Amino acid sequence: MLRSAAARDLVLLLSRIGLGVVFIAHGWQKFQTNGLDRTAAGFEQIGVPAPTLSAYYATGIELLGGVALILGVLTPVAGVLLALDMVGALAFVHLSNGVFVANGGWELVAALGLLSLTLAAVGSGRVSVDNLLAPSARQKVAA
Secondary structure, three states, X not given: OOOOHHHHHHHXXXXXXXXXXXXXXXXXXXXXXXXXHHHHHHHHHOOOOOHHHHHXXXXXXXXXXXXXXXXXXXXXXXXHHHHHHHHHHHHHHHHHHOOOHHHOOOHHHHHHHHHHHHHHHHOOOOOOHHHHHOHHHHHXXXX
16 A cells, blocks of 8 residues: 555556556557558458447547546546447457457456556546646545
8 A cells, every 4th residue: 555645646647657658559550550441441350330430439549548648637537438448449359369468368458448447536646737727626536
């Protein structure tokens, strides 16, 4: 258990940065490396509903949600939307491949989704835009 607020805030900051970078990398891969058309075609091939819309959603939320996490802005909203993105990845891509990521399994998307939900639940900490915009609201929730 973290006994000081400073240690808690540091852990939240590092978690937000690490998770945000991973999501940005995956969103950038869909946008720049694969391209949205190829991403949508891949989604269609594996049976993702509304593949074009899903490709735009996944790409957008991974890029923008990743930035939001790093900055600590709208962290609860970003966390929930990113977790939903991972639920889709779990259900349509990874669940049938077993646990291990080396086999296309679900361990990475589960970890990313659960950490996203954790940040949505506990907030971004004091080193965040959320705290700068509404410090009194954050302090009331923490009490």
